Every structure is written in structure tokens, then in C-alpha cells.
Amino acid sequence: MxxxxxxxxxxxxxxxxxxxxxxxxxxxxxxxxxxxxxxxxxxxxxxxxxxxxxxxxxxxxxxxxxxxxxxxxxxxxxxxxxxxxxxxxxxxxxxxxxxxxxxRTGPVSQRVKTLLLMFAEHVSPQAQTATQCELPNLADMADILDAALETISRVISTMRRLDWLQERKPQQARFDALALRAQALLPGMSASATALRLSALQG
Structure with missing residues (x-):
């Protein structure tokens, strides 16, 4: 069944x-x-x-x-x-x-991009054109990407400002996967959740 x-x-x-x-x-x-x-x-x-x-x-x-x-x-x-x-x-x-x-490795912007493209290919293949793609919520994305939730939010906000993402809802985004694949990395966003936890413990 x-x-x-x-x-x-x-x-x-x-x-x-x-x-x-x-x-x-x-x-x-x-x-x-x-x-x-x-x-x-x-x-x-x-x-x-x-x-x-x-x-x-x-x-x-x-x-x-x-x-x-x-x-x-x-x-x-x-x-x-x-x-x-x-x-x-x-x-x-x-x-x-x-x-x-x-x-879970490399700049957070690259991790977010990789996850978006993975879901576009496997979960919402129609997102090869600019249509809605189903995505995890931000908390799950933070776990999957081993990145701080705030960092992921900044990456997504920057992608929207650059029009790499045309729309973002709690568990959906609208983007053109082919266009996103061609974009360069966003600089300066590499904080991981693990690094933040270690920093807090050392503090």
C-alpha cells in the first residue's frame, strides 16, 4: 500500500x-x-x-x-x-x-547552491525552468548543510537581491536551475554550525 x-x-x-x-x-x-x-x-x-x-x-x-x-x-x-x-x-x-x-564542506553559499540544484534535479525537475521548487525548511537546511541558520538566511536574501531566486516561501523557492548553476559563488559566507558551537564552548 x-x-x-x-x-x-x-x-x-x-x-x-x-x-x-x-x-x-x-x-x-x-x-x-x-x-x-x-x-x-x-x-x-x-x-x-x-x-x-x-x-x-x-x-x-x-x-x-x-x-x-x-x-x-x-x-x-x-x-x-x-x-x-x-x-x-x-x-x-x-x-x-x-x-x-x-x-557540508566549502563556503555556505556553495552548499546552499548545491542543495537547491539537487532538489531541482531530483525533487522538482520542472525547476529546470523558473518554476516552484520544493525545499526543506530553514532549520532542516541548517542541519543538512552544517551551517548557522542566520548564515543560510543571509545567503538566500543575497540570492534574492541578485535575482538568482525570484521567490522564497517557507518550503519553496522559484528559480531557474540552469541560470543558478552558471552563477559564481557569493563571497564571505562560510560560517558553519560546528564552528560556531566550538567557538561558544571555547568562549
Missing amino acids: TRYLNARECLAASDMAQMWRVQSGALRIDSAPSGEAGRFMRLALPGDVIGVEQWVGSDDALNVRALTEVRLTPVQAEGAEMMALLMETVVIAHQRCREVVSL
Whole structure:
């Protein structure tokens, strides 16, 4: 049975016993050890399969939450089909890990640009022209990009002043992905959330 999640809705723990393929939307997958704050691990985008960890016997505690409206369909596989599915999942997991590195290193303006283009390509492909693109809210963007929320807000405000973004709503933006890809970086915006936390501790 198809499962629908609203933005910011978590996938129930009971549903994690089932493998699901993401048909539309985007999810964040967090490590959630008992008694500890959850930590962002990776994204799940259309075409990805989630829930494989339970099938292979992993005891990792995970929290899966929708960043946009999400549609999931159950995955049933066994034998050779399951082996092919596991190989596919390993390849995609490697790709998602590489994406996390690009989303969490370098100038914050580049991280924001990378996230916008990623969502334009995978979540709202119609944004290749100047139309609405579904996006995470600012708090989720700060976690995903390991950047201070205020810094992300400044980057987005600057992009709007430069007309790189034509419109910004809480979980949407209107922009031309092809035009944005061609733009240079915004200088002087590189503060990360981790750096700010370390600075506060040292102070």
C-alpha cells in the first residue's frame, strides 16, 4: 500500500520493518541512538530504497522524516531480485555519502547552491525552468548543510537581491536551475554550525 508523508512527518517505527522506495519528495535520515540527540546522516531522494538496514539485521537506530511531501511504495523482493536490490542500494548509498560531503564542506553559499540544484534535479525537475521548487525548511537546511541558520538566511536574501531566486516561501523557492548553476559563488559566507558551537564552548 502506498504511504504518504507530509513535510516534517516522521515515518513510524513500525513502518521501518518494511522496505520502501521513494517515488516522490525527499526524506532526511538521522542516526538516533537512545538517549542522544539525532544527527543528520543522509538524504533519501526519488528512486532510493529505505529500510534495507532492518532487512540485513542492522541494529542502527534511525529516524526518517519527510523534508517535503513524500510518496513511498512498499518493496518486496527475494532471491536474485533481492541481491540486485542490495547492490543498487549500496551504489546509491555511496552516491548519497558523496553528496553529504559536498553539502557540508566549502563556503555556505556553495552548499546552499548545491542543495537547491539537487532538489531541482531530483525533487522538482520542472525547476529546470523558473518554476516552484520544493525545499526543506530553514532549520532542516541548517542541519543538512552544517551551517548557522542566520548564515543560510543571509545567503538566500543575497540570492534574492541578485535575482538568482525570484521567490522564497517557507518550503519553496522559484528559480531557474540552469541560470543558478552558471552563477559564481557569493563571497564571505562560510560560517558553519560546528564552528560556531566550538567557538561558544571555547568562549
